[in-house]
Amino acid sequence: xxxxxxxxxxxxxxxxxxxxxxxxxxxxxxxxxxxxxxxxxxxxxxxxxxxxxxxxxxxxxxxxxxxxxxxxxxxxxxxxxxxxxxxxxxxxxxxxxxxxxxxxxxxxxxxxxxxxxxxxxxxxxxxxxxxxxxxxxxxxxxxxxxxxxxxxxxxxxxxxxxxxxxxxxxxxxxxxxxxxxxxxxxxxxxxxxxxxxxxxxxxxxxxxxxxxxxxxxxxxxxxxxxxxxxxxxxxxxxxxxxxxxxxxxxxxxxxxxxxxxxxxxx
Numbered sequence: 001x002x003x004x005x006x007x008x009x010x011x012x013x014x015x016x017x018x019x020x021x022x023x024x025x026x027x028x029x030x031x032x033x034x035x036x037x038x039x040x041x042x043x044x045x046x047x048x049x050x051x052x053x054x055x056x057x058x059x060x061x062x063x064x065x066x067x068x069x070x071x072x073x074x075x076x077x078x079x080x081x082x083x084x085x086x087x088x089x090x091x092x093x094x095x096x097x098x099x100x101x102x103x104x105x106x107x108x109x110x111x112x113x114x115x116x117x118x119x120x121x122x123x124x125x126x127x128x129x130x131x132x133x134x135x136x137x138x139x140x141x142x143x144x145x146x147x148x149x150x151x152x153x154x155x156x157x158x159x160x161x162x163x164x165x166x167x168x169x170x171x172x173x174x175x176x177x178x179x180x181x182x183x184x185x186x187x188x189x190x191x192x193x194x195x196x197x198x199x200x201x202x203x204x205x206x207x208x209x210x211x212x213x214x215x216x217x218x219x220x221x222x223x224x225x226x227x228x229x230x231x232x233x234x235x236x237x238x239x240x241x242x243x244x245x246x247x248x249x250x251x252x253x254x255x256x257x258x259x260x261x262x263x264x265x266x
Contacts, residue, residue, distance in 0.1 A: 010097045010201050013040045021200045022259050026190055026229045030107040040095040046103050054106035055114065056084060061091035061099075085114075085121040097201070101194040108229055109192060111237035113150075119240055120146050142247035149246050151195040154212040154255055154262070155232040162186040163216030170212055170253040179261050187214075188221055189255065189262035190232040196257055209254040213246075215239060 010017075015038070018024040018031035033049045034041050041049075047058040077086055084090055090106065092099045106113050123142050139147065158166040158181065166187050169177035181187040189212070191197060199208045215235040222228045239245050255261060 027104045050107040055110045057089040058092045081120040084117040101197045105194045109233040115237045115240035145246040145249040152193040152210045155190040158187040167214045208257040211252040212255040
């Protein structure tokens with residue numbers, strides 16, 4: 001995800017947040033559950049409403065270990081991605097927009113998120129030496145790529161016959177050609193990264209450019225928003241199951257997080 005944001009972080013609960021931009025359409029059915037609240041939903045409320053859809057639990061993030069404990073050997077099973085992959089729960093901070101949006105994305109894209117964190121866990125565990133007291137200073141290229149996808153990824157669903165044209169347009173940074181495919185209903189842009197949704201709420205400037213992945217469909221695009229999200233979830237999970245996928249962020253191409261480019265809706 002490119003670009004920097006100077007807007008203050010959102011700290012006040014807005015029950016209609018998902019109506020502020022039409023780009024929230026993939027999350028809207030899940031966000032509606034909280035539209036009647038006058039304050040941030042508790043982590044327990046998020047778990048009750050979203051956990052069954054996401055296939056994971058949402059629990060409060062444990063406190064950071066003390067400095068003394070940080071000198072002890074690192075337990076790979078206690079890391080964030082291990083909590084998710086091995087134990088089936090997502091560490092979540094209360095009254096935190098970033099984590100709340102992450103929970104909504106989990107509810108919308110459960111298969112892809114599980115596949116992503118299985119990959120993240122394996123990639124992290126492979127780099128930890130026995131007795132290590134800290135993570136390596138830098139992530140691997142695979143970890144970088146998966147993190148970019150998780151935080152700032154866009155799925156560009158494309159009908160099989162048009163997937164190659166969509167990929168060529170991305171490679172050439174021909175945004176007008178991508179837009180033409182979307183207008184012709186041959187492709188559909190689905191926001192996946194939870195940081196993208198956060199950036200929308202923090203203000204319109206500057207425009208964020210986000211990593212886009214073309215995922216071909218064997219047939220026509222599904223007719224309804226719900227079916228398109230399900231197709232994006234399925235195809236992204238399949239792509240993540242391919243060893244080495246999303247491991248070369250230098251090859252990623254991007255699209256602007258701009259409704260005038262990424263819409264209309266189905």
